[in-house]
Amino acid sequence: MEKLSIKRWAEEDRPREKMLQKGVAALSDAELLAILIGSGTASESAVQLSQRILHSAGNNLNALGKLTVKDLTAGFKGIGTAKAVTIQAALELGKRRGASDIYQRSRIQSSRDAFQLLHPLLCDLPHEELWIILTNQAGKVIAKQKISQGGTTETTADLRLIMKAAIQSLASGIVLCHNHPSGNTNPSQQDDLLTGRVRKAAKLMDISLLDHIIIADNCYYSYADEGRAE
Structure with a gap:
């Protein structure tokens, strides 16, 4: 037929x-x-x-x-x-x-701004990816970069790559961002450890860790909103 x-x-x-x-x-x-x-x-x-x-x-x-x-x-x-x-x-x-439209007018003033910038890139992935958003002193986005890609439950993070990207871009601020394919936004112990390591390394270079965002579907967790980024 x-x-x-x-x-x-x-x-x-x-x-x-x-x-x-x-x-x-x-x-x-x-x-x-x-x-x-x-x-x-x-x-x-x-x-x-x-x-x-x-x-x-x-x-x-x-x-x-x-x-x-x-x-x-x-x-x-x-x-x-x-x-x-x-x-x-x-x-x-x-x-x-x-993502392109948001990037062209991006200024990170809240966790929502960071979420909206990277959500289109991370929301559908079946595996974890770690990205960073780099900003200048005025909070304007000067770069976004994928750092690593992992499995369904975790991804590795090379601290040297994160800091190298920030230094080369002359960034004043860093936002970490990764996804949880499971749909659960709660941070893991590894997420907490990564946040602490990046915060300490960035401080040595006079760079601020602005936030660490965990994306799951249309929701997110923000370390800054929970008072845990500093």
């Missing part, structure tokens, strides 16, 4: 035509996803397939972004490798656009 291609729908029901007539904001998440995958199967349209994919992720785009190519191809008839890669690429572009 022939697949239900978007081209075979009535014109007013086609997501592409709807976007051209009414603007991209008029489309639902499922319709946008349907444009990406292009066609459904013999038994369901591209929009219906997209609705089912979104439903499996709780209609949450952040959760959708955590699905791997294998998850998509194995879990949904009509989604092959090419379509799965297209979905992932589109979601990644959205994340990068958001």
Whole structure:
């Protein structure tokens, strides 16, 4: 049987035509996803397939972004490798656009500022990564850099790399940031030890440790907010 291609729908029901007539904001998440995958199967349209994919992720785009190519191809008839890669690429572009816009106007004045800057880069990862944000005396972001990548429960941190990056950038402040794929924002004993080590090393160079942020999904823990950064 022939697949239900978007081209075979009535014109007013086609997501592409709807976007051209009414603007991209008029489309639902499922319709946008349907444009990406292009066609459904013999038994369901591209929009219906997209609705089912979104439903499996709780209609949450952040959760959708955590699905791997294998998850998509194995879990949904009509989604092959090419379509799965297209979905992932589109979601990644959205994340990068958001991160780029925030970076261009970034000034770290609160833990929320640091969270918003790195959340797009860390929220969907199945493994831990440690990043740093470097600021000047006015709190303006002058650099952000990935320091290390680990497994699902921890990542290593090279103190020398952190301090080298700060010194080379002539930074006045450092914000540590890493993610917890488990969804639990509570800091571990290793997180506490890292915070203390960086604080002491930075102080020797007259650099301030401004905060250590732990990101888990859409939540975060801030050492500064809890009075534990100094």
